[in-house]
Amino acid sequence: MVNLPQTRNDTFNRRWKSSFGAPPEVCCELWNKIDPYKTMPAGVDPKHILWALLFLTVYDTEHNSAQRLGNVDEKTYRKWSELFVIAISYLECEVIVWDNRFLGDSGNKALVTLDGTDMPVEMKFAKEFMSHKFKGNGLKYEVGVCIATGHIVWVHGPSRAGESDITLARQAFVSFLNDNEMAVADSGYRGEFRSIKTPDKVHFRSGLEFYDAAVARARHETVNSRFKNNQVLVKRFRHSLAFHSACFRAVAVISQLIIENGEPLFDVQYSDEGRKV
Known part of the structure; x- marks a missing residue:
């Protein structure tokens, strides 16, 4: 010790x-x-x-x-x-736990916010690795945050930055949702109508729910910002792509432990139609 x-x-x-x-x-x-x-x-x-x-x-x-x-x-x-x-x-499997999305569960259909984030890497130009977010080669990762607690409960990737967010979500995330469960995400995730609520009025019962979902997505951006306080995810990565995955996951673990130890994300109030039993 x-x-x-x-x-x-x-x-x-x-x-x-x-x-x-x-x-x-x-x-x-x-x-x-x-x-x-x-x-x-x-x-x-x-x-x-x-x-x-x-x-x-x-x-x-x-x-x-x-x-x-x-x-x-x-x-x-x-x-x-x-x-x-x-x-x-x-430590990812110990600290970032998918089942922790049920902590503070009030029966909502959407339990997590989901977002993709691109990280720059040093490599020869390759169209499939080209990120539209910073106009350079990169890797794409996916992060899920529990709406009720603000804890990081999902990390997936890397994928090539040129792939869309919804393509990455279809690789694993969608299949990990229970029946009648959804996630809240931005418009980059349109295409999985039954699994992911994107910013269109079809997915939301009221203007209040639409607004609360927007606040939850905005809070998710603070997680991305905390990740990028680590320069290893900001500067062009000079090491192997496999080691980049270890660095990203290490940053995710550290970020979650910081959330648990006195630096939580701001609270979000969100209520939707609820999961049907």
């Missing part, structure tokens, strides 16, 4: 989070969930998880990051930061 520093103040917390992307409580929780002394190679040290968090938050060159850490050997920095990024990503 790793315990928090005994003496901390707002300045300490702010500087810590600017470097590592998460408050000290979340860093300790990550370490304890991974249990590195049992799961990592010999020589593991608590500082190594901070290297991984620095990697995700700043995404600088290995040379600059190693210098920032006090002339750490670049190969050593790369080894431990990558090991811990992967270890954090493996």
Whole structure:
């Protein structure tokens, strides 16, 4: 187990989070969930998880990051930061739980908001990877957020950024919905009338429900913004595409733990026609 520093103040917390992307409580929780002394190679040290968090938050060159850490050997920095990024990503099944969409369930038909987000990657031009959101090559991921709690309950991808959001949703998300269950999403998800409520009056009983769904979608954008506080998802990714998936999932895990540990999303009031039994 790793315990928090005994003496901390707002300045300490702010500087810590600017470097590592998460408050000290979340860093300790990550370490304890991974249990590195049992799961990592010999020589593991608590500082190594901070290297991984620095990697995700700043995404600088290995040379600059190693210098920032006090002339750490670049190969050593790369080894431990990558090991811990992967270890954090493996916590996805424990932290981001699809069944948690039922927490706070009031019987609504729509339990989650769904949205796709594109992330830039460094690669040769390929039309199928071209994102219309930033006019460059990228990967597309899908995130689902529980309407009642604001918790992240679904992560899927990557797919090629040139694919539509609805194409990605059809790969897995739609089949994971129960009978008579739907999601709320933007107009990019039109085409699955029975599964996804998009911003058209056909899907909503009243102007109030239409408005509440819009607020829920707007709140979802704050999740995307929190993800992009991590420069690894903003700068053009220079590592392998497989490792990008680990980085995205690690950021999702960290973001969910931050939500659970004192930085929740704003509340949303939403009520629809309800699920039929």
